[in-house]
Amino acid sequence: MIFAHAKSQGNKIRIACVGNSITYGSRVVNREKNAYPVQLQAMLGEGYDVANFGVSGATLLKKGNKPYWNQPEYKKALEFKPDVVFIKLGTNDSKLINREFHNEFNEDYTTLINSFKQVNSSVRVVLLVPIPSFAADSNGIYGPIIKNIIIPKTKEVAYQNGVEIIDLYPLFIDREDLLADKIHPTALGATLIAKRLYETVKLNEEISIDIFNSIKEEKKISSFYGYEMADFVFNNRKCKVVKPRKAAVGLPWIWRARFWGHEPQTDIALLERGFHLVYCDVAELYGNKESIQLWNKFYGLMRQSGLAKKVALEGMSRGGIYIYHWALKNPSKVACIYADAPVLDLKSWPGGKGKGPGSKGDWEIFKKDFGFTEEEALNFKGNPLERAEKIAKLGFPMLHVIGDADEVVPADENTNPFEKRVKTAGGNIQVIHKKGIGHHPHSLANPTQIVDFILKSTGYKTNFADIPTP
Numbered sequence: 001m002i003f004a005h006a007k008s009q010g011n012k013i014r015i016a017c018v019g020n021s022i023t024y025g026s027r028v029v030n031r032e033k034n035a036y037p038v039q040l041q042a043m044l045g046e047g048y049d050v051a052n053f054g055v056s057g058a059t060l061l062k063k064g065n066k067p068y069w070n071q072p073e074y075k076k077a078l079e080f081k082p083d084v085v086f087i088k089l090g091t092n093d094s095k096l097i098n099r100e101f102h103n104e105f106n107e108d109y110t111t112l113i114n115s116f117k118q119v120n121s122s123v124r125v126v127l128l129v130p131i132p133s134f135a136a137d138s139n140g141i142y143g144p145i146i147k148n149i150i151i152p153k154t155k156e157v158a159y160q161n162g163v164e165i166i167d168l169y170p171l172f173i174d175r176e177d178l179l180a181d182k183i184h185p186t187a188l189g190a191t192l193i194a195k196r197l198y199e200t201v202k203l204n205e206e207i208s209i210d211i212f213n214s215i216k217e218e219k220k221i222s223s224f225y226g227y228e229m230a231d232f233v234f235n236n237r238k239c240k241v242v243k244p245r246k247a248a249v250g251l252p253w254i255w256r257a258r259f260w261g262h263e264p265q266t267d268i269a270l271l272e273r274g275f276h277l278v279y280c281d282v283a284e285l286y287g288n289k290e291s292i293q294l295w296n297k298f299y300g301l302m303r304q305s306g307l308a309k310k311v312a313l314e315g316m317s318r319g320g321i322y323i324y325h326w327a328l329k330n331p332s333k334v335a336c337i338y339a340d341a342p343v344l345d346l347k348s349w350p351g352g353k354g355k356g357p358g359s360k361g362d363w364e365i366f367k368k369d370f371g372f373t374e375e376e377a378l379n380f381k382g383n384p385l386e387r388a389e390k391i392a393k394l395g396f397p398m399l400h401v402i403g404d405a406d407e408v409v410p411a412d413e414n415t416n417p418f419e420k421r422v423k424t425a426g427g428n429i430q431v432i433h434k435k436g437i438g439h440h441p442h443s444l445a446n447p448t449q450i451v452d453f454i455l456k457s458t459g460y461k462t463n464f465a466d467i468p469t470p
Helices: 036-044 072-080 096-119 143-161 187-201 265-272 289-304 319-329 360-370 374-378 388-392 415-424 448-458
Strands: 013-019 048-054 084-088 124-129 164-167 204-206 220-224 227-234 237-242 253-256 276-280 311-316 334-340 398-403 429-434
Touching: 013 036, 013 072, 036 048, 036 187, 048 072, 072 096, 084 096, 096 124, 096 143, 124 143, 124 187, 143 164, 143 220, 164 187, 164 265, 227 289, 237 289, 253 265, 265 276, 265 311, 265 448, 276 289, 289 319, 311 319, 311 448, 319 334, 319 388, 334 448, 360 374, 388 415, 398 415, 398 448, 415 429, 429 448
Parallel strands: 013 048, 013 084, 084 124, 124 164, 253 276, 253 311, 311 334, 334 398, 398 429
Antiparallel strands: 220 227, 227 237, 237 276
């Protein structure tokens, strides 16, 4: 294990912040002290030299209306020969005047990355995904273009070049209050960016593993939002493993139970922080004995590959049944549970025996999976809700995110009574209520609360209370 960058011969680690006006600090009060590169310098301290090479209005595109390539700051950034370069470009490329050149975006970005590798072959390159724009002028910097074109292209570039990426977009999607003019962050918004960069610089890396080498089955490698993903079949079940660009020491991981890739913002944020992301399809077995056995074997494969003993379990909707049934059989292997609009009583869904409509087809599948008659299914006492007291005593922390207006998996038949019973039994559970929201959308547009819960539960949360800021 090593730190992301070690000092050589007592020299400071050089960090270049390349970008546009957001990097420069436009609209930030007292930008000389509060632009995010300056705040990052204050957080990191004397062992680092952070330089701001931001240029207001700069584009990534060479044919853009103000190419970064033509600015003196670009030459200065190269002469700086950084050990780490954070590149935050793309916002100005969303302007109407630049859109005709979007087909050249990937090539230009790759050339920019390579230019820094040429001056320092061991440079650590990190691409920063643009933050949202709430401006209404579709001819200027425009949110939908950033979201639907610039961001996907940036993630393609990260995958194609094997470099790191930090998705800043979700961190601001519900924080328009941190944007001074609907585009540029305030000093507090700059703090948010600086903290994410600090976490990245300080990532304690495990270099002794490439999990793909441990998977002997035939693999298909593709991109998962800029990260390498392996698809393979294990025990006749489709499986997926996504590896971070830099794996955190201890090799933490998150296990998605169902609905792969749906509302992936939490998964992406954890990949950024060195977590592996895995999936083993046991649909549709509803947490029966066969599904638990399959997951036990898959867990064994992940442990043989080097991943941590304890895993963060993630279950959306019916995935809640899967993660709680497996956790009940394997409590010592669970770091925490994140359940999102989870099914906790199969009589509620798919049974439809309460307020919700249920699903007749899925109810029949459930009965077949467990070998139940209708009467036996109605008397089934193995649901997480009915085992809440036992779950509470297993010790791991739980977070539920639910819509209070959920008509598919009603809260009053699932999370609400489960929470009450768990707390009464002394268990550790938090519930985030989304007022007026139904079963969809899952997760949170800004997943910070979920991510922080998982980081804290697994011992990877950075304590910024002890870190200086301007």
